[in-house]
Amino acid sequence: MWYKEDLAFIHDIGFSDYALKSAPGIIEILKQNNIQEGLIVDLGCGSGLSAREFVKANYQVFGVDISEAMIKLARTRVPEAKFQVGSLFQIEIPPCHAVTSIGECLNYLFDSNSDREKLIHLFHRIYNALIPGGVFIFDIAEPGQVTQETTIKNFTEGKDWIVLVEKEENRDGILTRRIITFRKVGEHYRRDDEVHRQQLYEIVEITEKLNSVGFEVQIMQNYGQYNLPLKHTAFIARKLINLNS
Known part of the structure; x- marks a missing residue:
């Protein structure tokens, strides 16, 4: 998962x-x-x-x-x-x-x-x-990875792939990363999504x-x-x- x-x-x-x-x-x-x-x-x-x-x-x-x-x-x-x-x-x-x-x-x-x-x-x-x-x-x-109640978005790309990340941190010290990946497989790009949470x-x-x-x-x-x-x-x-x- x-x-x-x-x-x-x-x-x-x-x-x-x-x-x-x-x-x-x-x-x-x-x-x-x-x-x-x-x-x-x-x-x-x-x-x-x-x-x-x-x-x-x-x-x-x-x-x-x-x-x-x-x-x-x-x-x-x-x-x-x-x-x-x-x-x-x-x-x-x-x-x-x-x-x-x-x-x-x-x-x-x-x-x-x-x-x-x-x-x-x-x-x-x-x-x-x-x-x-x-x-x-x-x-x-x-704590302090992201200013509370704000959202940070960024992306990183390489050869035949790109990853987009959205980060939020709440008042309980939980950091949530929403991650979208695109990876070229054959002639097409494949998308996948994951959500990672961390206790800071x-x-x-x-x-x-x-x-x-x-x-x-x-x-x-x-x-x-x-x-x-x-x-x-x-x-x-x-x-x-x-x-x-």
């Missing part, structure tokens, strides 16, 4: 910068935390762009995404990694060295499990899955939830040399090593 074939194709070919430019900074964060190898669980892995960079850096990758079309692209791109279709709020998270969720994945309201109550449960599950010293690296979109989160709320689980939290506006878009924040949540155990 989301990121179907045409939007997945367009996102992969036309909107790859976020994943590709974030990856070097994320790998550097891992190395700074003495994670030189091991399993990375990539929640909301998309078409496998980040996974490919992680595998190149000698990590193992297990990627999860709710979009079947995205997972199909990821499996083709990174055959060395393991991928599964599913909700990041429901998937079983195996023991791992790191968990990543890049590109505001935690904001999406794609299923009934993606709400504020389920977010704290996800943080608990990630904490329990991480080895001592493991890290959870992710980013969120904050304040930095302090996410920090408090992470702290309550037991994480040590660091916030950033960038992944290495890549600066995040306006009103986006990245988090490094560390599971500390218990020296008394």
